[in-house]
Every structure is written in structure tokens, then in C-alpha cells.
Amino acid sequence: MKQFTSVHDVADINALAEEALQLKQNPYAFQHLGKNKTIGLVFLNPSLRTRMSTQKAALNLGMNAMVLNIDKEGWALELQDGAIMNGTTVEHIREAAAVLGQYADIIGVRSFPGLKNRDEDYNETIFNKFAEYCGVPVVSLESATRHPLQSLADLVTIQELKTKLRPKVVLMWAPHIKPLPQAVPNSFAEWMCKSDVEFTIAHPEGYALDTSFTNGAYITYNQEEALADADFVYVKNWSAYEPYGQMPGQHTAWMLTNEKLKVTAQAKVMHCLPVRRNVELADEILDGPSSIVIQEAGNRVWAAQAVLKQLLENL
Ligand code: AN0
Ligand code: CP
Numbered sequence: 001m002k003q004f005t006s007v008h009d010v011a012d013i014n015a016l017a018e019e020a021l022q023l024k025q026n027p028y029a030f031q032h033l034g035k036n037k038t039i040g041l042v043f044l045n046p047s048l049r050t051r052m053s054t055q056k057a058a059l060n061l062g063m064n065a066m067v068l069n070i071d072k073e074g075w076a077l078e079l080q081d082g083a084i085m086n087g088t089t090v091e092h093i094r095e096a097a098a099v100l101g102q103y104a105d106i107i108g109v110r111s112f113p114g115l116k117n118r119d120e121d122y123n124e125t126i127f128n129k130f131a132e133y134c135g136v137p138v139v140s141l142e143s144a145t146r147h148p149l150q151s152l153a154d155l156v157t158i159q160e161l162k163t164k165l166r167p168k169v170v171l172m173w174a175p176h177i178k179p180l181p182q183a184v185p186n187s188f189a190e191w192m193c194k195s196d197v198e199f200t201i202a203h204p205e206g207y208a209l210d211t212s213f214t215n216g217a218y219i220t221y222n223q224e225e226a227l228a229d230a231d232f233v234y235v236k237n238w239s240a241y242e243p244y245g246q247m248p249g250q251h252t253a254w255m256l257t258n259e260k261l262k263v264t265a266q267a268k269v270m271h272c273l274p275v276r277r278n279v280e281l282a283d284e285i286l287d288g289p290s291s292i293v294i295q296e297a298g299n300r301v302w303a304a305q306a307v308l309k310q311l312l313e314n315l
Contacts, residue, residue, distance in 0.1 A: 001310040003131070004139045006146050007190050013155060014195075020156045020299070020306035027060045027305070033312045034063030040104030041067045041141065042130070045112045049273060050141045050149060053300035054108055057308055060301070066104065070096070079126060093129045101134035106311055113144035113181050115245030121145060122210070137311050145210075147183045150272050151191040153303035157296045158197065158232055161268055166196055167231035168265070172223070173203035174280040175252045179239035184272050186213040188234060193217055202226035203238075206248030210241050223254060230264040235271045235281055257282045261290060268292045 003009055010016055023029075039058045041051065051067065058065040068074060077096060078089035085092065100107055109130045113121035127143040140148055158169065169192055171185055185201075186209060192199040193216040200218045201209070208219070220226050227233065235256055240246045255278070261267060269290045275281050285291055 001307070001314055003137050004148060004307045004311065005127070005131070005143065006140070006148050006187070007151070007194060009148075013152075013191065014159075016152065016306050016310070017156045017159050019309070020152065020302040021160060023060075023305045023309070024299070024302040030309055031060075031062035033309060034058065034061035037062075037105045037312060037315070038064040038066060038103065039106045039108060039308070040100050041065060041108045042100060043067070043069045043110045043141070044071045044126070045110050045142075047110055047141065049297050049300050050110060053297075054139075054141065054149070054304045054308075056301045057304035060305055061308055061312065063308070063312075068100070079129065093126070094133050097130045097133035098135065101136045104136060105315060106137050106139060106308065107134050108139040108141045109143070110141035111143055113183070113245075115179055115181065115239060118241075118244040137315070139307060139311070142183055144181065145183055146187040146190075147272070148187055148191075149300065149304055149307065150184060151187040152307065153296060153299040154188055154234065154270060154272070155191055155195060156299045156303055157270065157292060158195075160299070161292060161295075162231065164231065166198055168198040168200065168229055169232045169234065170226050170230045170267075171199070171201045171217075171234045171236065172226065172256065173207050173251075173254060174235045174237045174256065175250060175254050176237035176276065176280060179245050179247050180237050182209055182238045182241060185209055185236050185238045188236070189213045189217060200226045200230075204249055204251040204254060206240055207238065208241060209238070223260070224263060227260060227267070228263045230267040233261070233264065233267045233269050235269060235275075237280055255280065255282060256285060258284050258288065258290070261285070266290075270296050273297055
């Protein structure tokens with residue numbers, strides 16, 4: 001693997017998930033691979049899991065890991081080409097990314113969408129500039145439209161816990177108080193569409209995702225129909241793709257409860273976290289036997305480690 005920005009960078013997603021599960025059994029078997037290699041993790045937005053699990057994965061492989069919260073600790077970044085920098089921005093992304101590439105063998109970048117200009121977000125303007133100017137392999141730590149390290153960890157968790165060959169997996173929209181990116185559901189959908197699962201997406205009218213991520217999924221506005229016989233329910237809020245970044249309705253009744261889970265095949269409930277309790281998901285689910293959110297977050301380490309291992313093997 002030369003970079004990890006989406007499912008399209010992966011030759012065989014099942015083999016990669018399998019590799020992650022093997023690393024979980026034997027975390028330190030490849031310490032030699034990362035000797036004297038450094039990963040730079042650059043955050044333009046907050047993170048708990050991605051930050052810690054990717055550092056842990058790098059350390060398990062014998063790498064050094066450096067973290068820069070560039071939005072808070074770096075110089076104010078200019079993103080526009082040709083800008084006359086006589087205002088508030090101090091450093092252009094051209095120099096910033098190129099310099100970071102001098103210090104690291106691999107660079108991870110987190111850059112959320114602005115949710116204002118769809119073209120800018122869906123062209124991955126910021127992420128792609130980092131990738132272009134840094135000159136080393138890049139890993140997405142969640143970009144404007146995708147979160148592939150999360151999706152790989154989700155696939156690993158489903159492979160680990162499934163009790164039938166082809167489980168039914170449901171991506172279920174959840175209520176929220178503010179507009180969130182489509183990155184997690186886009187990415188989960190494109191990974192599930194390539195996996196050996198029966199994949200359904202359920203959301204209220206107005207919350208359709210970009211169809212280029214959902215090709216092959218069964219899509220419904222009926223929450224109960226989607227939940228019927230489900231083996232895994234993946235809960236996530238997202239804002240509308242059209243009109244972009246808007247919230248066409250609060251739909252608070254879509255919050256998942258134990259009562260609603262009764263029609264499932266004793267489904268396991270997933271969420272990428274962070275989750276707003278009693279807005280997106282009821283306490284009774286998060287604190288009950290259906291939830292696998294902590295195991296899912298734990299698997300972020302093995303997903304990241306499988307990806308870094310393949311990138312190191314290709315350096
Ligand atoms: C982010 C999102 O929805 O993309 C990060 C999730 C991993 N979540 C929030 O902003 C709450
Ligand atoms: N799930 C996830 O990516 O969490 P963080 O935003 O805390 O990294």
C-alpha cells in the first residue's frame with residue numbers, strides 16, 4: 001500500500017481486516033519494521049481515539065510518533081494558492097506540509113469539512129494539498145468525506161463478532177443537535193458495499209448520502225423495516241448532502257432504544273464515538289449488553305497497525 005485515504009487504496013479489505021486481527025493476537029511481532037521510522041500525526045480538529053490508537057499502533061511497530069495540533073499549536077495556515085498573505089494567516093500550507101515531510105516518513109492528517117462549500121469539501125481540498133506537498137505517504141485520520149481507519153476497525157469488529165457467514169448490517173441515522181460531517185457514514189457505506197454482508201441504510205427523508213458511496217446498499221426511510229433481523233446496527237448522525245450541511249428536520253424519535261431493538265436478531269450496536277448520550281443513543285443501550293462500542297474503539301489500534309505495517313513494508 002502506498003497511501004491510505006479510502007477503501008480504493010486497499011487491494012483486499014478482507015485480508016487487511018484479517019491482518020489486523022492477527023496483530024491483535026501478536027502486537028509486537030513486527031517491531032523491526034518501524035525501527036528509526038517516524039510518523040507525524042497532524043490534527044486540524046479534535047480527536048481522542050484516532051490520536052491515541054494511531055500512536056499506539058505506531059509504537060507497537062517500533063516507530064516513533066509525533067503529534068502536531070496544527071490548528072492550535074501551529075502558525076495560522078493559508079490554504080489559497082496565490083494569496084497575498086497580508087492578513088491573519090502566517091504560513092502557507094505549501095511550506096508547512098513540505099517541512100513536515102522532512103521530519104516524518106509517513107504523515108497522518110485529520111481535516112474535517114467546513115460543511116459550507118460542497119465542492120471544496122468533496123474535492124478534499126485541504127487533505128489533498130497536504131498529500132501533494134508533504135512528499136511522503138499519507139494516512140487519512142478523517143478527511144472531509146471519509147474516515148477509512150474507522151471503517152477498517154468497524155469491519156474488523158464485525159468479522160470478529162459475526163455469528164453467521166453473511167450478517168445483516170444496518171447503517172442507522174441518529175438525531176443530533178448540530179450538523180455533522182458525512183465522512184463516517186460515507187466511508188462505512190463504501191466499505192460495507194465491498195464486504196460480504198447484507199447492507200441496509202436507514203435515514204429520514206432529506207438525509208440521503210452521496211450515491212457514489214452507497215451503490216449496492218438497500219436504502220429505506222423506515223427504521224423498523226431496516227432493524228428487522230439485523231445482526232449489527234451502526235448508529236451515526238450526519239447532516240444532509242443536499243441541501244449541503246443542513247439539518248432538514250430534527251427527527252428526535254429516531255434515537256435507538258432497547259424497545260426498537262426487539263425486532264433485530266439480538267443486534268450488536270456500534271458507534272464510532274464520541275456519542276451524545278440520550279440524543280443519539282439511549283443510556284440503556286450504551287450501558288447494556290447490546291453495545292460493542294468500546295471493543296470497536298479498541299480495534300482502532302489493530303486497524304491502524306495493519307495499515308501502518310503495509311505502508312512500512314512499501315517504504
Ligand atoms: C465527528 C464526525 O461526525 O465526523 C468525528 C467522528 C469520529 N464527530 C463529531 O464531530 C461529534
Ligand atoms: N471515532 C473517532 O475517530 O474518534 P476521535 O474523533 O476521538 O478520533
